[in-house]
Amino acid sequence: MSLHRHHSRAEKFTLDSAFDSGMGTIPKHTLPSGTQDADAAMQFIRNELMLDGNARQNLATFVTTWMEPQAAELIQASLEKNIIDKDEYPQSAEIERRCVNMLANLWHAPEPAGDAGAMGCSTTGSSEAAMLAGLALKWRWRARREAAGLDASKPNLVMGANVQVCWEKFARYWDVEARLIPLEGATHLTAVQAAAACDENTIGVVAVLGSTFDGSYEPVTEIAAALNELAASTGLDVPMHVDAASGGFIAPFLDTELLWDFRLERVKSINASGHKYGLVYPGVGWVLWRSTQELPEDLIFSVDYLGGSMPTFALNFSRPAAQVIAQYYTLVRYGFDGFQSIQSRCREIAGAIATGVEGMGPFTLLSRGNELPVVAFELTAPDGYSVYDLSHELRSFGWIVPAYPMPEGMADVHVLRVVVRNGFTFDLAAMFLADLAKSVARLSGQRDERVGFHH
Numbered sequence: 277m278s279l280h281r282h283h284s285r286a287e288k289f290t291l292d293s294a295f296d297s298g299m300g301t302i303p304k305h306t307l308p309s310g311t312q313d314a315d316a317a318m319q320f321i322r323n324e325l326m327l328d329g330n331a332r333q334n335l336a337t338f339v340t341t342w343m344e345p346q347a348a349e350l351i352q353a354s355l356e357k358n359i360i361d362k363d364e365y366p367q368s369a370e371i372e373r374r375c376v377n378m379l380a381n382l383w384h385a386p387e388p389a390g391d392a393g394a395m396g397c398s399t400t401g402s403s404e405a406a407m408l409a410g411l412a413l414k415w416r417w418r419a420r421r422e423a424a425g426l427d428a429s430k431p432n433l434v435m436g437a438n439v440q441v442c443w444e445k446f447a448r449y450w451d452v453e454a455r456l457i458p459l460e461g462a463t464h465l466t467a468v469q470a471a472a473a474c475d476e477n478t479i480g481v482v483a484v485l486g487s488t489f490d491g492s493y494e495p496v497t498e499i500a501a502a503l504n505e506l507a508a509s510t511g512l513d514v515p516m517h518v519d520a521a522s523g524g525f526i527a528p529f530l531d532t533e534l535l536w537d538f539r540l541e542r543v544k545s546i547n548a549s550g551h552k553y554g555l556v557y558p559g560v561g562w563v564l565w566r567s568t569q570e571l572p573e574d575l576i577f578s579v580d581y582l583g584g585s586m587p588t589f590a591l592n593f594s595r596p597a598a599q600v601i602a603q604y605y606t607l608v609r610y611g612f613d614g615f616q617s618i619q620s621r622c623r624e625i626a627g628a629i630a631t632g633v634e635g636m637g638p639f640t641l642l643s644r645g646n647e648l649p650v651v652a653f654e655l656t657a658p659d660g661y662s663v664y665d666l667s668h669e670l671r672s673f674g675w676i677v678p679a680y681p682m683p684e685g686m687a688d689v690h691v692l693r694v695v696v697r698n699g700f701t702f703d704l705a706a707m708f709l710a711d712l713a714k715s716v717a718r719l720s721g722q723r724d725e726r727v728g729f730h731h
């Protein structure tokens with residue numbers, strides 16, 4: 277989490293309490309010496325939290341900002357459960373197991389044969405999932421190298437410069453060279469680039485199903501085919517991991533013909549964020565391996581479970597079970613049909629935003645929401661203002677829309693990005709487009725009479 281500095285001990289807050297006779301103060305940076313009234317303390321913190329953004333107008337995040345009240349009730353009812361206490365909460369463990377199985381089937385894991393079926397676990401999010409999947413790749417590669425009596429000191433991981441920062445983190449924390457391929461001719465990694473970047477020290481190739489920069493799918497099938505060819509022609513047998521943080525809960529419902537998952541032999545592991553299009557509040561991700569062989573045994577630790585032991589793979593020990601339970605709720609509650617209609621609605625709304633943005637004039641679309649429901653667009657020609665100015669202007673209407681440069685290879689392209697999530701509506705999309713048009717008008721100097729300042 278954010279790293280924070282130690283600050284002055286002297287600063288104080290006033291506790292404005294309707295339940296208390298006086299207005300007490302509490303120190304800002306040292307533990308208060310006395311106790312506070314519970315209601316006063318809660319109200320004080322609530323007041324502070326009002327300053328956070330309005331989640332529904334936050335078009336920046338992929339992470340779920342709305343769940344049904346029934347889900348919130350289940351979460352509330354399981355707040356005390358610790359997912360690592362398998363012995364104390366066997367039913368939570370059972371629920372996690374069912375979720376893993378549902379995902380294994382959704383992602384077309386091969387039918388389990390003996391001990392060799394798919395395996396997986398919940399994680400804090402896709403970042404932890406990426407660490408675990410990356411570690412498995414590194415361990416497997418090292419074992420192959422050592423068994424062959426070859427040097428195993430310079431592992432690298434091949435991926436597009438558009439990968440999410442968690443992969444750079446994985447590489448740095450676990451001493452792997454991040455072989456980030458600059459974008460060329462596409463907004464993401466291409467098959468030719470991926471195969472060309474591999475060598476004997478490549479622990480794997482990461483393909484992203486749903487780039488965070490523009491929502492585009494990387495060509496997983498083509499990358500797998502290129503790696504198959506590489507294996508056939510050079511003997512370099514490089515495994516693939518698919519980072520389906522967002523796409524793992526979109527493609528199975530909307531792109532059923534698209535081969536991106538365990539149907540491709542080369543895909544050895546997949547991660548997804550339950551708290552993105554898995555429709556759960558922040559705190560849950562998933563990682564699955566196509567077979568037990570892909571997950572080295574010395575990465576697995578056992579915890580007590582009903583008088584026996586249960587294998588676990590995680591960076592944390594304790595973690596809330598509530599999010600896993602909430603994930604099970606979304607899977608049971610929506611089923612295939614429900615997920616399909618929610619995600620297709622998101623895609624339709626993203627499409628409507630893309631059409632609206634395109635029709636406005638000054639923009640060129642990089643994506644139109646037909647893969648992830650994400651629309652990224654740039655200003656076609658400079659007009660005295662930038663996408664950063666537009667982002668700032670939209671903020672005055674309450675909309676949070678990030679502006680940023682594309683990754684290396686396209687770094688001169690600066691975009692705005694709108695992420696459509698469950699809970700966003702056609703009405704909100706229309707309001708957003710109207711406010712975007714006003715922002716453009718303000719910035720390009722053609723002040724709209726109604727919003728402008730009258731001299």
Ligand SMILES: *Cc1c(COP(=O)(O)O)cnc(C)c1O
Nearest residue numbers: 401402403440442488519521549
């Ligand atoms: C969001 C995201 C991640 C990180 O996932 P968290 O669940 O936020 O940890 C990794 N990869 C991609 C493609 C993402 O979109």
